[in-house]
Amino acid sequence: MSTGTVDLESLRHHGDVEAEPGLLDFAVNVQGSGPPEWLRDRLAAGLSTLGSYPSAASELKARETVAQRHGRRPEEVLLLSGGAEGFAMLPRLGSRSAALIHPSFTEPELALREAGVPVTQVILEPPFELRAAQVPESADLVVLGNPTNPTSVLHPKADVLELRRPGRILVVDEAFGDAIPGEAESIAGVESADVLVLRSLTKTWAL
Numbered sequence: 001m002s003t004g005t006v007d008l009e010s011l012r013h014h015g016d017v018e019a020e021p022g023l024l025d026f027a028v029n030v031q032g033s034g035p036p037e038w039l040r041d042r043l044a045a046g047l048s049t050l051g052s053y054p055s056a057a058s059e060l061k062a063r064e065t066v067a068q069r070h071g072r073r074p075e076e077v078l079l080l081s082g083g084a085e086g087f088a089m090l091p092r093l094g095s096r097s098a099a100l101i102h103p104s105f106t107e108p109e110l111a112l113r114e115a116g117v118p119v120t121q122v123i124l125e126p127p128f129e130l131r132a133a134q135v136p137e138s139a140d141l142v143v144l145g146n147p148t149n150p151t152s153v154l155h156p157k158a159d160v161l162e163l164r165r166p167g168r169i170l171v172v173d174e175a176f177g178d179a180i181p182g183e184a185e186s187i188a189g190v191e192s193a194d195v196l197v198l199r200s201l202t203k204t205w206a207l
């Protein structure tokens with residue numbers, strides 16, 4: 001566990017910049033070099049409507065589609081410009097003591113630290129089992145990735161939900177969730193006001 005000073009530049013570092021020719025990029029893990037053909041076609045067909053704002057009806061339709069995918073209600077869904085926008089919004093949760101589970105993607109921690117939120121790094125040792133996580137009881141916000149970038153560890157759903165406490169918000173970055181067949185360990189379907197799940201279109205859909 002670490003509460004000490006952290007170099008913000010190290011949190012800003014994205015491993016993909018190290019993926020030189022001949023190396024495989026396991027930092028960003030985009031599937032393929034772009035969206036599949038059918039998706040490109042639909043996006044291209046939508047270009048002619050770019051001159052107008054999306055209607056409330058089309059926004060609702062998008063939320064309904066996402067809600068249906070995860071067995072949730074449309075009012076529980078918020079459309080964002082990627083998980084990245086969700087990370088940038090984390091300081092708005094008003095946390096006074098956040099715990100970030102590591103090794104992990106560092107953007108959520110960067111957003112919280114830049115906003116002056118006190119952060120504790122909870123560092124898991126190999127094999128990175130969540131059960132062993134020493135999360136301070138005082139943490140009113142816990143953030144983790146599942147499955148986890150960069151370890152690729154998929155934590156059992158029960159272990160993730162075990163982190164819930166009264167007065168605490170649990171945020172799970174499931175950017176790679178749709179890479180897991182059946183998504184059995186996803187908590188996107190869990191209806192609870194203290195649980196927030198971020199999903200992404202940039203990995204599986206290369207979008």
Ligand SMILES: Cc1ncc(COP(=O)(O)O)c(C=O)c1O
Nearest residue numbers: 028082083084105149175200202
């Ligand atoms: C673990 C993880 N979460 C979130 C993101 C960002 O998600 P998005 O591209 O939807 O902003 C990334 C991008 O690399 C990631 O690796």
